[in-house]
Amino acid sequence: RIKGLMGVRTWLVVSESDASTRLEEVDKHSIMRRTGLPGRDLRVLDPMLSYPSSILGRERAIVINLEHIKAIVTAKEVLMVNSSSPLVIQFLQDLQHRITSRAMDLVEDSNHHDDSLKKSTRFPFEFRALEACLESACRRLESETRTLEDEAYPALDELTSKISTLNLERVRQIKSRLVALSGRVQKVRDELEHLLDDDNDMADMYLTEKLVASSVDQPSFREEAFDAALESDDESAEESKSRNNFEEAAGIKPNIEELEMLLEAYFAQLDGILQKLSDMSEYVDDTEDCINIMLDDKQNQLLQMGVMLSTANMIVNAGIVVVGLFGMNISIPLFDDTQPPRKFWETTFGTIGGCFALYLIAVGWGKKRSRLA
DSSP states (O other): OHHHHHTOEEEEEEETTTOOEEEEEEOHHHHHHHHOOOHHHHHTTOTTSOOOOEEEEOSSOEEEEETTEEEEEOSSEEEEEOOOOHHHHHHHHHHHHHHHHHHHHHHHHTTOOOHHHHHHTOOOHHHHHHHHHHHHHHHHHHHHHHHHHHHHHHHHHHHHHOOOHHHHHHHHHHHHHHHHHHHHHHHHHHHHHHHHHOHHHHHTTOHHHHHHHHHHHHHHHHHHHHHHHHHSOHHHHHHHHHHHHHHHHHHTOOOOHHHHHHHHHHHHHHHHHHHHHHHHHHHHHHHHHHHHHHHHHHHHHHHHHHHHHHHHHHHHHHHHHHHHHHTSSOOOGGGOTTSOTHHHHHHHHHHHHHHHHHHHHHHHHHHHTTSOO
């Protein structure tokens, strides 16, 4: 209870030095001091709250909220909220593998004397962690899309061949999952598109270069900040420091080409997933149109049957009227018992034949006027 009141939470920490995973119980304010993040950015990582997918580049850290990945990436380590999810465990294993393989590559590169080769093979730790996050999120979305495809197409084909309540319910559930999954993929894609459209946001994600530059320029930066504080009040000094920080960042703005290529690769992968979902959605719409056409055809057949039965009923009623007229208690030669029953049968069969003829005339008139198929 005391830990909950103080905001203490168990974090999974993966460091760049040894690629090991350890558990740390750290409170919220310690995380803020450790990463330089404000409290609103930490709320994005709260598993109890629902926030859209986002990748936020800050001064000393990158906040990543993608599907099951809720992590803080710094230049030296990755912090994640402790979770026993198999997807998170798989992500941690992938991240450790990337760090370990990268360390081995650096050891091999150190044996070469070509400095340009060493520089070209250098890939910042934060980008390796970001790549692992994007790959894990895309892998999950791709897997769910493949599973949905395996269920959707057979169910839609079965519904086309046999319309039943069970098949309709299955397709309804599949369509709900399709809409939800498309929205999730679209959010991740929009976030990557937003980063690709803003060079400053991508430049903010070069944590290693900013860390190296800040360690080199730290004495001069402190002297400038002290002079600014003496010349103005606290508010103007804060504005001056933020302006100096911006100018300094502009002066050391890194080449964003490698990050841009990384984001474009996963942006293209998300485009492919979204295209699959779009094709599936179109197939669902085509199936719905086909079902509606089939239902309309059945409805038309039922209406035609109703018209023909109504016509038959009307003709039968006409025959009943004739029978009723002849059934009146009056004296006519037809009711003479001394006469043979030939006239009775003539009248009976004549009435039936007349009704049948009227029915054929009514049906023929309906077909001629295109009222009946």
